[in-house]
Amino acid sequence: MDSNALLKVLGCAACAVAVALPARVVYYLYFSPLAKIPGPKLYAFSDIPFLYYLSQGTWPWRLKELHEQYGPVVRFTHRDVSFIGGDSWKTIYGHKTGGDRNFDKCNYAVPPAFSGVPHVINAGDADHKRMRKLLSHAFSDKALRGQEDIMSGHTDLLIKRLAVFAENGVAADMAQWFTYTTFDIIGHLAFGEPFGCLESGGYHPWVAMLFDLLRIATLGQVFRRHWYLTPLAAVVLPRRIIQSIQNHFKLSREIALRRLKTGNTERPDFISHILRHNDEKGMSEGEIIENAYIIIPAGSETTATLLSGAMFLLTTNPEAYAKLVHEIRSSFASEDDITLTRVGELPYLRAVLEEALRMYPPVPAGLSRRAPKGGQFVEGYWIPENTIVSVPHLTTYSSEEFWHDPAKFAPERWMGDERYAGDKRHLHQPFSYGPRNCLGISLAYAEMKFVLTRVLWNFDAELMPECRNWKDQKIFTLWDKGPLNVKLAAVKRS
Ligand code: HEM
The missing domain is CATH 1.20.5 (Single alpha-helices involved in coiled-coils or other helix-helix interfaces)
Structure with a gap:
């Protein structure tokens, strides 16, 4: 030319x-049909402001400001709308009956499948139903009882490791130790073998790689929204990270195949339950591997985050800390009496976890869904098909409109205290809502209660001054947690 x-x-x-x-x-x-929805003008015709805050790790805080300014429904790009009140959980994520259609998962925010076959989190409705049915055997109450020894064995090791810090008078980074524990437990349950993080006191390469992956998942959203920028991905994402992601899936496949090859259906891990019920409507080998792979981050980083958040909130709120310690130390005659069933009977412990889930939800952002074909009304607004909608956890749980004194850590709000009678507790859905809500809820509560009880049974905990602002973190899909240094002292019993 x-x-x-x-x-x-x-x-x-x-x-x-x-x-x-x-x-x-x-x-x-x-x-635009969305023009009537409140929101800043600059955000109405472009997703650049949203993607800017997202890439800075500050989007949930910015969204909170927007909801404070514009109310419970905010348009924050030319095709995204955020809802924080009313029946929005039910309308967007709930089971649909009659003529109502599902709001499908939106692939901008969903983790991709590595081998091309779907996993339970990103599968379309029909595959999801089939996989969830099969996986639910591994998450039943009966299965949970069989998993107690695995949980207990890894927690024993955690306590042993923490005892060394207490003896030496050195603070332990509890965010790291909780992460080692939950990865070893869920790794053991999903792949049939632990990662050995507690044993070595460090991250297994698999876990280290996963953190790289989570970090870039947020940036990946920019490329999923603007496919024409994909060639830039190779420039923006360091080669080391791309290589690390490839290694990650390869390693997972090897571990899962090793477990599948044994054909053992008697072990108390997830794969036994899957193999025992796997019929012609079950899962292929590739799907089992994908699911084992995705369950690790879904089940370990989340529980570790909540345990870390609960430890921070307790050690910065002496009254709640004293109440919980009293409940734990007066409920058992000896450490051997601490079982999954017995920790499930402690009311203040349950309230502490609920309040920690409200103030520090492990999945803080909104999980995007697409408005169904033909469009639908949500909270009185007409939402045309393909509009991306979500209910953001952190923003909903910290709104003064729905919670009395939302910045206060008050487990009492979950125990019938009159002061909190007006709280909109139905909006609290940290495990999501409807047919795609968390499959591991019972396991998560059991694990969090058991681990926290064992730690506080054994040690007094004091937050180190340098971590007073620990909760002021950025969010890249999940919380970007820094060290949570806690001084532990072994409890003296006569
Ligand atoms: C405090 C701990 C946890 C929190 C806050 C949490 C939260 C969530 C949320 C919000 C979802 C919905 C994700 C989406 O719609 O894309 C989810 C899904 C899921 N979670 Fe959890 N989770 C936790 C622990 C666990 C544990 C311990 C496991 C299992 C080991 C687990 C397994 C799953 C699975 C398999 C799904 C996909 C369910 C489906 O799509 O049908 N989670 N979780």
């Missing part, structure tokens, strides 16, 4: 942009 022709092409392109851009702005501001 000669230089004149090139100039003509560039000129035409510039004219097209000069006409299209203002037309786009005018359309989204005044004529």
Whole structure:
């Protein structure tokens, strides 16, 4: 092409942009079906402000400001709407009956499948139903009872390791030790063998790689929303991380195949339950591997985050700490009496976890869904098909509109205290809502109660001054936790 022709092409392109851009702005501001939904004008025609805050790890805080300014329904891009009140959980995520259609998962935020076959979190409705049915055997109450020894064995090792810190008078980074524990427990349950993090006092390469992966999952959303930027991914994402992701899946496959090859259905791990019930409507080998893989981050980083948050909130709230310690230390005659069943009977412990889930939800952001074909009303607004909608956990749980004194850590609000009678507890859904809510709820509560009880039975805990602001963190899909240094002292019993 000669230089004149090139100039003509560039000129035409510039004219097209000069006409299209203002037309786009005018359309989204005044004529789009979403134009009536409250929200800042600058955000109405582009997702650049949203993606900017997202990539900075500050989007949930910005969204909180927007809801405070514009109310419970906010349009924050030309096609995303956030809801924090009323029946929004039920309408968007709930079971659908009659003529109502599902709001499908939106692939911008869902983790991709590595081998091309789906896993339970990103599968379409039909595959999801089949997989969830099979996986639910591994999460039944009966299965949980069989998993107690695995949980107890790893917690014994945690206590042994923490005792060394207490003896030496050195603070332990509890965020790290909780993470070692939950990865070893869930790794053992999903792959049939622990990662050995507690044994070595460090991250197994698998776990270290996973953290790289989670970190870039947020950035991945930019490329999933703007596919034409994909060639830039290779420049923006360091080669080390791309390599690390590939290694990650390879390693997971090897571990899962090793377990599958044994064909053993008597071990108390998830794979035994899957193999025992796997019929022609069950899962292929590839699907079992994908699911074992996705269950590790779903079940370990989440519980470790909540345990860390609960430890921080307790050690910065002496009254609640004293009440919980009293409940734990007066409920058991000896450490051997601490069982999954017995920890389930401690009311203050349950309230502490509920309040920690409210103030520090392990999945803090909104999980995006697409409005169904034909569109639907949500909270009185007409939402056209394919609009992306969500209920953000952190923003909903910290709103003064729904909670009395939301910044106060008050387990009493979950125990019938009159002061909190007006709280909108139905909005508290940290495990999500409806047919795709968390499959591991019972396991998560059992594990969190058991581990926290054993730690506080054995040790007095004091937060180190450098961690007073630990909760002021960024959020890249999950919380970007720093060290949570806690000084432990062994409890003296006569
Ligand atoms: C405090 C701990 C936990 C929290 C807050 C939590 C939260 C959640 C949330 C919000 C979802 C919905 C995700 C989505 O819609 O994309 C989810 C799904 C899921 N969680 Fe959890 N989770 C926790 C612990 C666990 C544990 C311990 C396991 C199992 C080991 C687990 C297994 C799963 C699975 C398999 C799903 C997918 C369910 C489906 O799509 O049908 N989670 N979890």
